[in-house]
Each structure stands twice: as structure tokens, then as C-alpha cells.
Amino acid sequence: MDAEVTTIGFDADDTLWQNEQFFQMTQARFAELLADFAAPEHLSERLLQAELRNLGHYGFGVKGFTLSMIETAIEVTDGTVPGHVIQALIDAGQQMLAHPIELLPHAGDVVATLAQTHNILLITKGDLLDQERKLAQSGLGDHFDGVEIVSDKTPAVYQRAFLPFGGAARAVMVGNSLKSDVIPALEAGAWGVHVPHDLTWSYEHAVPPISHARFRALADLSQLPSILEEMAQI
Helix, strand or coil: CCCCCCEEEECCECCCECCHHHHHHHHHHHHHHCCCCCCHHHHHHHHHHHHHHHHHHHCCCHHHHHHHHHHHHHHHCCCCCCHHHHHHHHHHHHHHHCCCCCECCCHHHHHHHHCCCCEEEEEEECCHHHHHHHHHHHCCHHHCCEEEEECCCCHHHHHHHHHHHCCHHHEEEEECCHHHHHHHHHHHCCEEEECCCCCCCHHHCCCCCCCCCCEEECCCHHHHHHHHHHHHCC
16 A cells, blocks of 8 residues: 555646736737737747747746747847837736736635645745745635745655655645656656646646556546545555
8 A cells, every 4th residue: 555645735837826828928919029020930939949948047937938038039030129029028027927816726725625634735836936926816825834936846856845744655746737747746756646727838748657556637626635535545
């Protein structure tokens, strides 16, 4: 029998609250601003290249995304991008950082319910100040026994996060990203629960590890309590 699950780690963006939709809305605005210089498909490809290239410099989050938009705008215009376009991109990034939090269905109820029986952790990537703001506005902060805002999610990060709460073997990681939330948590020895989101960034896609004994996939967060009951019987 596996060790009893005592700890649940939750991803934040697009697991507990909306996030990617704001990136896509801003990217559409980016395409409008540069419509005279490049087609939307070309801009999207160039922006993705810039984002991936810059992850090592800026990490994940709105600030890196905004800088990547500015960099791409300079590249596709051969340095002739108008100043008002740069200003509009900066404004768009600031609007993203100020956008109100929109909890996903069942997130509030499930976190509050499971906090009564388990250790609850928030393990998320992104800008420190932005993630702290979103957590404060979410109304969920009091339910968490620990909060980890990290530059990336690796097996070592999960092992460290779960160690004070009985270790990875007694933990579950729940998130919308197979690449960041599920697969490295499984590699760390935890359970990995995938709750897909329609707008998950392409960078976070991966092949579902369906043959792994500790992998589970849910339609939405409302199914999590029953899955935890199932795990307790294994």
C-alpha cells in the first residue's frame, strides 16, 4: 500500500484562477498594434521564440512577456517601431498586472474543504509580486500551509516543498500543466493530478504519462476529493 496522502500542492495560474486568457487577449492587442509590419501568425511565432529565448533571463510571468513583446516589435520592424506602440505594449503589460482575479469553477470550495483534512500548499511559477497580489485577491490565502513561488518547477523543487509535510511520497500535486505540475511531481515521487484548462500555453504541453501508477486526470477540480478517497484505498 502506498503512503497515505497528507499534503496537496496546487498550481495557481489556470488551475485555481484564470491567467492564460489575459495573455491571449494581450497578444491579440500586440498583433493589432503591429498589423502594418507582420501577419498575426508570423508575430505569434516570433513572440513565442522570444519568450522561450528569454525564460532564462526573465523567468515566467507578465514582466518577461511584456519585454518579449517589445523585443519582438523591435525585431519585426527592424528597429523602426513607433514609440507610441512601445508605450501601448507597456500599458498592456501593466493592465495585465492589475487585472482582477477570477477563480475557476470549484476552486474556492475544493481548497476550503480539503484544507480541513490535508496540508495545503500553493506551488507556482511567475513574478513574485504578481503572484503575491493574485493570492491576496483570491481569498484563498488563509487555507494554505505554505506558499512556494519558484522560478521553475523541477523534481528537486517538489521534493523540497513537500519535505516539511511528510515528503513527496505522501503528497499530490494538482495542476493544468503536464510539463510543470504533473511530470516533475511524479519524478519526485508524488502523485500527479492533471486538471486541463482550455487555454494552457503551448510551452506547458506534454504527453500524458498515462502508464504511471500515480498519474490521474480530472475533468475539473470538483472531482479531486473523490480521487483522494480512491488514493486512500490503494
